[in-house]
Amino acid sequence: MDPDIAKRLFDEGGTFVLLDVPVGTEFGIDMNTWNVGDKFRGVKMIPPGLHFIYYSAVSKEGSTAPRTGFFHWFEKEEVLARFYSAKDEEITDRRATEDELERFKANKKEMDTFLGVYPYESWKQWVSITNHISKKLLERIQPLCVTIASASNLVRREEQEENIVGEPSERKRHKGSGSATREEDLMSHLICAPGTEIRWSQILGELQFAFVCFLVAHVYDSFERWKRLIDVICRSEKALHDHPGFFMDFMTVLHFQIKLVPQDFFADIVSNNNFLIDALRKFFPNVEEEGSDALVKRAKKFKEHLQDKFEWDFEEENEDDQPVVVDL
Template sequence: MEIDQDVARQMFEEGGTLLITGMPVGTEFGIDMNSWNVGEKFKGVKMIPPGLHFVYFSAVNRQGDVAPRTGFFHVFKQRELLVRTYDPVNEDLNPDDTNPDQVERIRANLKDLDKNLGAYPLDSWRKWVSFTQHISEQQLLQMLPLSGKIYSAPQLVAAKPTDMETSATSPEPGKQTRDLPEMEVKPGTEFGFVKIPKKPYKDGASPAEMTKYSMDSSYIVGQLLGQVKNPVDLVGELQFSFVCFLVGQVWEGWEHWRKLVEALCRAEETLLANPDLYNKVLSTLHFQIHEVPEDLFVDIVESNNFLASVLSTLFANIHDSAGNLPTNLVAKARKFKNHIQTKYKWDLSIEMEDDAPVVVQTD
C-alpha cells in the first residue's frame, strides 16, 4: 500500500521518533506488528503515530540463533523523541541519560539522521489500533511489570530458603549436595493482571448457587469487574494479554487471555446486565482471531478446542436472550459466528430443540 506523500510529510513533522544507538547488526528489532533485522546504518524509527506502541528486540548470534524477545510499551506523544541505548553486556535497551538540551539538539538535526531512520509502516497502523484501542495509559501502568520490561522467557532467580528449610536440607559435614536450587519469578517482572477467583461461586453459596455459577461464570466476571475502574478496562486487559502473547511471545499472556475469554463467554447474567461490554468483547475477539496467522491460532486452540466450546456458549446465550439484547449486538454475534465457521470450518450452529449447542470440528 503506497503512502500518500502529504500524510507521510505530516507524520514526519508530527509523528514520534525512536532513536536507538549501539544496536548490533543482525539484531531482530520490531515495533507493533512489524519486525526487521538491523542493518549497519540503523538508528531507529521515525513517523511513529501518537499513541501506544510496543518496541521489542532479540539478540542474534553469529550462528543465527535468536535469543528470547525483550520489549517495552510506550505511549508516544506528538513529535516525541525517545532515545534508547543498547547495552551489549545485558543485551538490553536502556533509557539514554541524554539531558533535555541534548534531546532538543538531536531533534534539530533529525533531518540529518533521516537516512538512518526506518519509516513506521503506516499501512499497518489500523491493524495495531484494532488490537490495542481499549488499553488506557492509566491501566497500562497497572498491568505492566514494575521493571517496565516484557520478557518472553521467564526471569527466574534462586528462591531464598527459610531457616527451617536450610537446617533440614543442609548436607552433613564433609558431604556435598547436588540438589538444584528452587527457582522463583524475579521480583519486578510479574504482570499486574486482575486476579481470577479460584472458585466460580462465593463463599457460603447455597447448593443452587453452586450449581448455577459452575455453569454461568457471572460471579467470576463480577469479581473481575470489581478490580477495574471501568468495564471497558476488562476489554483492555483482554487486548493487552493477547498482544503480550502474540507480539511479545509471552506464554503467560496467552494463559491469562484464555481464562478471560472463557469467563466472559460463559457469563450469561453479565451479558444481559452489560450488553455494551459484550459489544466491545465481540469486536475485540473478531480482530484478534481474524488477524492472527491461521496456522498459529489453529495449533494453539485445536488441542482441546477450548475456543470453539466457549464461543458456542456465548453465541447460544446471545441467541437465547436475543429479545432482551440490543439488535446490533445480536447481529454482530451472528456475523462473527459466520466468519469463524468459514475461516476455521468449525460447526457452531445451534439447534433450537437441543438443550445445549453441539460443537463439531470438521476437517
C-alpha cells in the same frame, strides 16, 4: 503513503532513537520486525499513541535470543532515545539527558537517513488490537520494571522470603532432604522476580494487552491469561443483560485477534485444545437467551463468519458435557 499524511507524520510523529545496536540484531515495533543494518539509528514518523518496541540479540550462527521489549505511549513530536549494550545484549537503563534530546531534535533532518520509516500501512492493524488499552491501563498493568520479556526472570521463592523477613526459610534450612533436587520441585519453588510480573486485573483492555503480549512479545503466560479471560467472558450470563456494549466490543476485539493469529499457530494451539470453540459454544446460546436484539444479531453474524472461515461446529456438544453410558 499519501504525501499529506507523510508530511504530518514527519512534523508531528514520534521518533525512537536507538544507538549502538549491533548489525543483525532483530528489532521491531508493533507488528513490524527487521534485522538492523549498519546505518540503523532508530525509527521516525511514529503515529502518536501506544506502541510496543522490542528486540532480540542474534548470534553469529544466526540463532535468535528470546524477545524483550517495552510499551511506550508516544506524544506528538516526542523523541525517545535509548542505548543498547552489545555486551549485555539488551537496551540499558540509561536515559538520554535533556541536552542529548535537544541535539537529536535539532539534528532531526541530519539523522533522517539513519532512521527507518514507521510502516504506516500496518497502523490500522495495530490499532485494531490495542484500541482499548488506555494510558491509565498501561501504567497500572505493565510490570514495575516496565520490561516485557518472553523469558521470565525467575528467582527461588525461598530467596525472596529471605529478602523480606531477613531469615532463611524452614525449607532452606533443611535442604539436605534431597527433594529440592528434583526438577519439578525446583520449578514449583520458582517465581517471577519482584517487579517483572504483569499486574493483571481488568477485563476488556486487559484482553488486548494479554493478546499483544503473547502474539508480539512471545510471553506464553499471557496466552494462558488470554484463554482464561475469554472463558470467563463467554460464561457470563447476567452481564449480557447488564452490559450489552461490553459484549459488542468483545466480539469486535475477538474478531480482529483471530484474524491476526497465524493459521498454523491457530490450528495447533487453539483448535486442537478446543478451548475457543468450547467457550463460544457457551457464549452463543447465552447471548440468544439473555442478549438484546442487537446483540443477538451481532452474535449470529460473528458465529456465521467463524463457521465459514474455520468450519467450526458450534452445535456439537463437548464430550465432557455428554452423558456417560455405563454397561452394567
